[in-house]
Amino acid sequence: MSRREEITAAARALLEEEGEEALTMRNVADRLGIKAPSLYKHVSGRKEIETLLAAEALGEMGETLARESDLEGMGDAYRTWALANPALYRVATTRPLDREKLSPGVEEAAAAPLLEALDGDRDRARAFWALAHGLVLLEMDGRFPEDADIEAAWAAGLD
Amino acid sequence: MSRREEITAAARALLEEEGEEALTMRNVADRLGIKAPSLYKHVSGRKEIETLLAAEALGEMGETLARESDLEGMGDAYRTWALANPALYRVATTRPLDREKLSPGVEEAAAAPLLEALDGDRDRARAFWALAHGLVLLEMDGRFPEDADIEAAWAAGLD
DNA sequence: GTCTATACCCGGATAGAC
């Protein structure tokens, strides 16, 4: 395991166990038993750690969707993955992507299963993605009322 | 204009002119010609300023939607408002709402026009809101490819 | 090459004087 991979793994563990605000250079370093400034020998800063996490998350999301064959299944899988990895989901999807530092093809691979299920219709794929993204974020942020039937909202969105 | 209103106005101006990261207690205080600790005599902290901003934004968004009569119009109006006030939009919609400190009815009033256009179907209203929210956020974050036809994605989502 | 120590600046927040 390279040092960069160790840093990524430590960062992910922090996100999972303590949430998004816990992703600090000092906390990552603590997990690895080193001091924060040492991290800068391996990564350029916190932004790059987030890019590494985004690449990992997008890969997993793509794999997850690829196991489904219809839109309902993909919606369920999308929601389940996001709610199981909320902090990582946010890091991977709610900020501009540094595409320079991302291996080429990561985004395309993540989108491919959905695009295939929609027979290559990019506009519908983008609408589906936006619907899923919006539903997941609103749910994670507690924006729906306590008694909202979130499954029914998904069903309504998928027509 | 009460001191709280002045604080809210200064915070909003900061968001508009310098973006989300510029919303700091020190910057707000500078705009008012006072020192940051003095703000705490009027508001409990940055969180409360964000709640005040969210209330203002939700009110405006509701008024904007109320001027439209169909879903397409509301989608256009939603997108236009969000892109014209991106930092405020984010503050108002991408974090848990402190409902204790929000005047009762603010959320309901913002949602009412949409709910009416959908004949009271809450599930479809939530799906529409999520679609609009997702499309706006993905656009603001530069997550769609350069050459994506975003209008077409909206049209595809609205069926 | 890898790490440590140190230091700087910024941001939120509090305590206490005027």
Add this chain to the structure above:
DNA sequence: GTCTATCCGGGTATAGAC
């Protein structure tokens, strides 16, 4: 109601030890 002083924690740069 405003100030000054102060604390804490976070990102990051630099210098130097091993």
